[in-house]
Amino acid sequence: MRRTAAALACTASLALLASACTGSSEGGATDDASKETTITFWHGWSQPSEVKAIDDNIKAFEKAHPNIHVKVVKNVTDDKINQALRAGGDNAPDVVSSFTTDNVGKFCASGVWADLKPFLDKSGIEVSATFPIAMAQYTEFNGTRCALPLLADAYGLYYNKDAFKAAGITAPPKTLSEFSEVAKKLTKATGDGYSQLGFMPDFHGYESTPTHFLGQWGATYFDKDGKSNLASDPSVTAMFEWQRKLVSELGGFQKLEKYRTGFGDEFSEKNPFETGQVAMAIDGEWRIANLKADGVKFDWATAPFPVPDDQLKTYGRGYQTGTIIGIAQTSRKQNASWELVKYLATDTDAVVGFANAIHNVPSTFEALKSPAIDPDPNFRTFLDIAANPYSSTTPASINGGAYQVSLQNFGYSYESGKVSDLKAGLAGVDKEIDAAVAQAK
Structure with missing residues (x-):
């Protein structure tokens, strides 16, 4: 579980x-x-x-x-x-x-x-x-x-094989640019909603968190001196830019959030991947047992989640x-x-x-x-994801996962447009994290 x-x-x-x-x-x-x-x-x-x-x-x-x-x-x-x-x-x-x-x-x-x-x-x-x-x-x-x-x-990609076949997609994407194109191709908009969404990229979506996405880049979070390095790590900037671009391409934050409110409980047969509301999802190995127990009506499969285009050699990695x-x-x-x-x-x-x-x-x-x-x-x-030497995790910190909460809260503000300056915003998160770590010490 x-x-x-x-x-x-x-x-x-x-x-x-x-x-x-x-x-x-x-x-x-x-x-x-x-x-x-x-x-x-x-x-x-x-x-x-x-x-x-x-x-x-x-x-x-x-x-x-x-x-x-x-x-x-x-x-x-x-x-x-x-x-x-x-x-x-x-x-x-x-x-x-x-x-x-x-x-x-x-x-x-x-x-x-x-x-x-x-x-x-x-x-x-x-x-x-x-x-x-x-x-x-x-x-x-x-x-x-x-x-x-x-x-x-370990986190990977779940995809609806029937939806892939109907859209003429023959294999799961390996790079994030391919993934974005597949997500758009699988998306069927209807008025102010969707009959099918290729992928839910919003950070409030199930498992689509900043840290899970950053596992595909191998972000380090802290420098050798233990200071938060989010603003200076190009992989963090790249992840946020990729995510916000995909949010825009799939209909925009407000439309996606409205659609998300119709999702059922993550650990029930009303999970949006199981109901067909989304055609792809980032999720862990436990989802297999749920899919089998709930008897979904479509054919599905798993694959590693895609990686940045310039890191294709790391394909097969994932967050752990x-x-x-x-x-x-x-x-x-x-x-x-x-x-x-x-x-x-x-x-x-x-x-x-x-x-x-x-x-x-x-x-x-x-x-x-x-x-x-x-x-x-x-x-x-x-x-295979677990054994992949490029797979990564979030590092231990003296005050636990507080730095992840800070990053996630920033993600909510950035994707919704409340924060426009990404670099300045991440620098602010760095200061918040460093202050919290210093206090914990």
Whole structure:
């Protein structure tokens, strides 16, 4: 299931807690993982199929480690995890997971999640050889790796094959100029609306956010000194200019926004791609399960989302995020906890089984290549995106995803015409982000 909205929703509340998230020095890696022990694992999954999948992996772990017993607590939020870790004590978890990669900066910098480098070194696990680049990036902050990937989400293109055929389009576009032409060709205007829209480019559209689009350019967001570099990064300017031009070519912001108000819930059979209201969409691998479950009446397929014309060699890339797992700094059983983290995050059978069960992308190179992974070619599109070395993510920040919220709010103003000077506007966002980061420090 998609976690991005939930991640952004809790970013603001966690920002208020950042200065208090100092963790406790009571924990440590002095326990003997070969002795009989019980550890507690908190996770956020709540759907029956998800809970069963994680429970199955826990049972397999306990079978392989009969001396380590795992007490599992489901449906736990980041807020609750941070409160427990600050408080410490016997009721705090030993192993923690989060859907919010945006908070890795706070988890690592504040010390509430333990540094995993000593455990990785002891186990001989080389991060760059085990996890795809983007996943390795969103699990560390300023040289501290306090998390590992535990499945991932990758973004690509969904397209209506019947609509393509009717319009005489034989293949999905690879460059953004091709994409814009295809989007226009697939658009059928009717009065002040549409009977079919090629693509919804508005930033309020489902998944069509600035950060998801910028994944096709590989934007860096911050310079080597940690300063926001949106105004000086040509890829950011190029993305906004491309998006606003497409908005204009498809009928203009007001017309598109009026049409968007008729969209159903994103995670229902009334999703605009499923109803045929839009012929193309940017979305994650989880949409495949929705499309199959809802029994859409048209033929559809997936492909990587197009890339800038001058970056054709990077075609196949996409934006990535995912679930993360780590060890509570307060845990007195960190060696036993590491055994569970290592198993869930790096054991190929565990990663593949979990990915197949909940329809997420596997998070290790070996799992991505496994013959046991879901063979559906539409799903494998996202495996290739995940493995693509050009795929990227949004970097960790000490105040979470606040900088993404600032950029997204600017996007709303720019696309609607409230901001006319793009460079000046982005410079203003840079100042806002830098001030917020300085305050968080």
